[in-house]
Amino acid sequence: MSLFTDARWGEALAHLPDYLGNHVRVSVAALALGLVVSLPLAVAARNAPLFRSVLLGIASVVQTVPGLALLALFYPLLLALASITLSWFGFSFSAFGFLPAVLALALYSMLPVLRNTITGLNGVDAALLEAARGVGMTPRQSLFSVELPLALPIIMAGIRTSAVWVIGTATLSTPIGQTSLGNYIFAGLQTQNWVFVLFGCLAAAVLALAVDQLLALIETGLRQRSRLRTALGILGMAALIAATLVPTMARSSSSYIVGAKTFAEQYVLSALIAERLRAAGLAASSREGLGSSVIYDALAANDVDVYVDYSGTLWLNQFHRTDTPSREQLLGELKGLLAKQNIILFGELGFENAYALVMPKARAEALGIRSIADLAAHSATLSIAGDYEFFSRPEWAALKQAYGLTFRTQRTMQPDFMYAAVASGEVDVIAGYTSDGLIAKYGLAVLDDPKHAIPPYDAIVLLSPKRAGDQALQAALKPLLGRIDIADMREANLRASGNDAASSPEAVARWLWDKVGKQ
């Protein structure tokens, strides 16, 4: 099958109105907000050297913060703010998705506009400034009829730079719940769907180029005093915005939002849930690629209606418990803890996806390692790799303490590459996931945890507070409970990690349902 006849292009295209519309909406809002703030600040700062250097200094520092981190920072910030407004003024707002993305991107857009506006205004010939005063202009008239028009080409160049940055960086707003063209990239990366990754990059690049060219058209129109060019540019922008917004507006807002975290299993399960809802005649849409704590807070705030989490993750991360009771005890207690936040623990899917230390079967046998306790004796000469969060998670601290593990080196890796790395011997041990299909594929062994340092990780379906009494939703989801065992999930995950059309989360979800639904 050639790259261009791949069925996933069609699937990617089907998502385009939704992803592109949201991407344009968040980018335009951020750019507009950035301009509204930056332009007056630049005008005020142009003749105040101290204010100017402080302003440009702050904007430069913001620019050095990686885009993803800036976006991630705004989420907890707004969450805190929302709880303050709720307790002080009696209203709250959604700290999920659109708002934090717009604020972070607006902040990100400020530097080029500030710098170019100040440079442009300060570059206006002093003789013309004196002429403006000499013919009787007030400072305000001089600003609007002489300085800004003359600085316009430089200001517009700054706006164009900003626009391209914002459109590029907006792809990173997916993990904080804002649908964007980044959904292709994040989903593609997690499910090894390179067609999606490529499609997302191309779509973002084309959008950035289109906006840049339209702004260039407006700029030359303004500079050459050509009403036609200006009007064409503005018309083009308006058409672009309208075309991308219409499908978004038309979408029903009463549909169920199914959340997914950032790994392949989550994409498959959310596709499965969405499909089950649709089969029951309910409208469903997905919010994928969400950060672990973002998705939980979003559920608590009713921004997401349903998603699959893991009991141990909630136990440790949300409720900061360090004890490890038995499986049933933990589930029971967790149900009570969640109920206090009005979240419904609807039930278990039937498999566990726990962190586990994994190494090649042959290597483990050669070294005589069967459990983590055996591993501890060798760990000083071995290297370990884990995903982005593992080494800062409480499970790692618990493991190290329980078994006295000290590895020679520890590395952080993209989860999909981790299994291949341990299979090829690039690292000796990885912190993998028990439900991962690659464990069987690469002939890896999961090491026992005799001291139960790692809590149980049952996959559980959580419902948002407002869906507590929703019979239709619960009836649609009921057939999934207790049906998916670890072997099925491993195979589903293995299928999802393939690189062809049959490995899309939707296709794998359909396969999974065929397998477990007919029992």
Add this chain to the structure above:
Amino acid sequence: MSQPLIAYTDVRKVFAGNVVAVDGVSLAVGKGEFLAIVGGSGSGKTTLLRLANRLIDADGGTIAVEGADVRALDPVALRRRIGYVFQSGALFPHLTVAANIGITPRLLGWTARDIAARVDELLELVRLDPTHRDRLPHELSGGQRQRVGVARALAAKPQIVLMDEPFGALDPLTRDALRDDFRALHEKLALTTVLITHDMTEALLLADRIAVMRAGKLLALGTPSELSKSGETYVAELLRTPRREAERLNALLPRGGTA
């Protein structure tokens, strides 16, 4: 002289770094007079001009325009009723000839119709082809630009026109034509004109009276013949050049020759 239109009394201006630009100057410009202020660079002549329409403010002494102390006047309103011709034009590059000329009337709130009529009138007055109306400044020659500069200064029908070395950057033929045309306008419109120049020949050819400045002080003030009797060596030095040039030209180009 009747009541002076512009009167400087013991005016002093000090710039940052204790540079005394204008040092105790008293000077009166009469209604309808054409006064040239001559001096080298740094003599304070341009500063003196800029004080009259409050582009800068004096540190000492008083300046009165039409009898009123300028400090008591709104600077913006004052500038709108005094024409100002800048060195090398200083036209707004993004505005057409018509928009440049009509700028002060527009600021004063004239109707579009009145402004358009005034622009036509001024184009004729400064002898510019009406087809230049919608051109941008960069499409004009240096002489045409300075004609627009003069038209812009005259647009709101001021009594007083201040000119800051307006003919300096032009080629000799254009300069000569513009000087004659402006002197004629000065008569025709009964203007009161103060012209800054470093060129004594230009001052002698155009002005009724000449003020000579050096290092912020007023050295001499009078008609050309009064100046020639001045005891100041600097004034005599300034007058020597045009005199010698005239004699040499007379010798080179004898009258009745076929030049």
